[in-house]
Amino acid sequence: MSQPPRTITVTGAGGQIGYALLFRIASGAIYGQDTPVSLRLLEIPAGLRSAEGAALELTDCAFPLLRSVEVSDDADTAFAGADAALLVGARPRSAGMERGDLLEANAAIFGPQGAAIARSAGPDVRVVVVGNPANTNALIAAAHADGVPPGRFSAMTRLDHNRASGILAAHLAVPVSDIDGVTIWGNHSATQYPDITRATVGGASAIDLVDAEWIRERFIPRVAGRGAEIISVRGSSSVGSAASAAIDHLHDWVDGTPGTSWTSAAIVSDGSYGVPEGLVSSFPVRSVDGEWRIVDGIELDEFSRARIDASVAELIDEREQTRSLGLL
Ligand code: NAD
Ligand code: LMR
Numbered sequence: 001m002s003q004p005p006r007t008i009t010v011t012g013a014g015g016q017i018g019y020a021l022l023f024r025i026a027s028g029a030i031y032g033q034d035t036p037v038s039l040r041l042l043e044i045p046a047g048l049r050s051a052e053g054a055a056l057e058l059t060d061c062a063f064p065l066l067r068s069v070e071v072s073d074d075a076d077t078a079f080a081g082a083d084a085a086l087l088v089g090a091r092p093r094s095a096g097m098e099r100g101d102l103l104e105a106n107a108a109i110f111g112p113q114g115a116a117i118a119r120s121a122g123p124d125v126r127v128v129v130v131g132n133p134a135n136t137n138a139l140i141a142a143a144h145a146d147g148v149p150p151g152r153f154s155a156m157t158r159l160d161h162n163r164a165s166g167i168l169a170a171h172l173a174v175p176v177s178d179i180d181g182v183t184i185w186g187n188h189s190a191t192q193y194p195d196i197t198r199a200t201v202g203g204a205s206a207i208d209l210v211d212a213e214w215i216r217e218r219f220i221p222r223v224a225g226r227g228a229e230i231i232s233v234r235g236s237s238s239v240g241s242a243a244s245a246a247i248d249h250l251h252d253w254v255d256g257t258p259g260t261s262w263t264s265a266a267i268v269s270d271g272s273y274g275v276p277e278g279l280v281s282s283f284p285v286r287s288v289d290g291e292w293r294i295v296d297g298i299e300l301d302e303f304s305r306a307r308i309d310a311s312v313a314e315l316i317d318e319r320e321q322t323r324s325l326g327l328l
Contacts, residue, residue, distance in 0.1 A: 003035040005067055007122065009082040011113065012089025013041030013071070014050030016236070017130060020243035021086065022054055026063040029247045030084065031254060038068045042078035042089065075116035082121040084254075086246055087113060087141065090131025100321055106133065107140050107327035114141030118148050124290075126253055129155040130246055134188045135266050135280040136318040142268060142280070143328050150278075151291060154253070155266035157192070157282035159238065159245035160184040164194040164223045168201070171219070172209060178202040183284040183298075184264035185273075186311025187318075192282065193307035194223040198298060216303075257286045267292045273300070273308065279315050 008025055012018050018041070025037060039058070043051040048071060055069040072078045079085060091105040110129070117125060125148065129138035134155040142153035161184050169176040180200045185193040196215065199206035207215070222229070230238045249265060257263055266282040269275040272294045273283070284295040300308065322328045 003031070005036040005038055006031050006083045007038045007040060007081050009040040009042060009078050009085040009121075011042040011078070011085070011087050012047070012131065013054060014043045014047035014052075015089065016239040017088050017242050017246070018051070019054055020239050021088070021246060022058060023061065024243065024247055026058055026061065026066040028063075028065045030250050033065070036065050036067045039066070039070070040078045040080070040082065041069065041071045042075060043071065043073055044089070045073050047089070048073055075113055076120045079113075079116050079120040079125075082117070082125050084250055085117060085121060085125060085127045086130060086250070087127060087137070088130045088246075090137065092132075100325060103133065103136060103318065103322050104325050104327065106131070106137050107322060107325070110137040110141040111144045111327065114144035114148075114153075115146070117141070118145040121148075125152055126250065126290075127153045128246055128249055128253075129153070130242065132188070133318060135282075135315055136322060138266065138280045139268075139278075139319060140322065140327060150268040153268060153280070154249070154292065155188060155280050155282075156242075156246055156249055157184045157188050157264045157266045158249040159242050160188060160192055160194060160223060160226075160282070161264035162241070162245050162248065163226045164196065164219075167219065167222055167226075168196060168199065168206065168210075171214070172201055174201055179206075180261055181206075182264070183262070184282045185304075185308045186282055187315050188266065188282070189311070189314060190224050190228070191311040191314045192224050193304065193311055194220055195304055195307075197301065197304060198284075220307075253287050253292065254290065256288060256290075262286050262295045265292055267294070270294065272296065273298075275308070275312050276316065279312065279319060281312060281315055 041051045138155035165179045181198045183195040271277040
């Protein structure tokens with residue numbers, strides 16, 4: 001056991017994704033097999049029993065790396081000393097709810113959680129927002145976290161990235177490990193742009209192996225609509241794949257992306273690729289020395305530019321609505 005223990009906070013830990021996440025984190029999937037972990041689970045009162053049940057089961061697994069599990073409905077207690085925070089708990093859209101209502105309900109969660117992270121989390125905390133609308137929830141949390149560098153906040157588009165890689169591999173009947181260089185741009189929503197113009201398949205250019213019509217008419221809508229497809233087929237939103245992507249995101253952030261590979265994450269824009277500064281948008285990223293860095297120098301064709309602009313326009317609109325409600 002050579003590494004110091006790490007503390008990971010999971011919000012919404014009594015929910016579906018929380019349940020799929022906890023056991024993998026406790027078995028070392030983020031920090032590796034030489035790093036003990038302590039888990040802190042945050043829930044609202046209605047979800048506490050479910051989180052407490054998961055905590056009992058975690059004890060019963062006798063994970064060698066798991067030092068402690070604490071369950072709380074107090075944000076400062078749950079974020080105390082956190083090295084990483086997975087913000088999964090969110091308010092789902094219910095019948096009759098307008099988009100503004102959804103943004104308002106979630107701002108009431110992510111604003112105070114951002115403030116609690118600033119007060120209580122560890123100095124190097126890394127935050128991954130999973131709860132939807134993930135990009136704007138991350139924007140709100142970061143805006144309320146005085147003193148925490150914006151680069152410590154991110155929203156998850158790794159699920160979209162993994163979906164794009166998986167669907168491309170299945171179409172070409174190759175192992176997914178052959179796929180590299182996929183990018184998700186923009187919002188974690190149906191406007192996202194899954195881009196394979198730079199992708200390679202076993203070293204060969206992906207766009208030489210698939211036809212342009214398949215990319216535009218099948219691949220892009222399938223990836224961008226995959227969340228809805230899962231809901232329609234399963235009867236509820238993705239759980240195992242979402243938890244797996246959250247682990248991949250945090251693992252790569254901590255450990256670094258291998259070689260020249262990149263992945264996708266929604267991070268606070270520095271103005272790259274014409275995405276307005278401050279928006280939380282998905283980019284091609286590498287993790288270097290524990291920080292996400294946007295891959296630069298990618299030339300965008302007209303189609304890609306238009307797709308990115310459309311998704312960024314939606315993010316701008318979400319930010320404007322949030323501002324006009326006085327939530328930013
Ligand atoms: P779920 O309803 O099963 O669980 C959510 C849990 O969050 C519940 O237990 C609830 O009590 C808790 N919660 C609500 N408000 C909270 C708060 N203020 N503090 C702490 N906990 C709180 O939902 P799920 O299937 O686990 O999904 C969680 C979220 O993840 C949803 O918003 C979903 O849309 C989103 N999601 C995102 C992606 C992505 O790729 N970014 C993928 C799948 C799902
Ligand atoms: C997903 O991409 O699977 C989810 O974001 C869908 C949802 O609405 O929860």
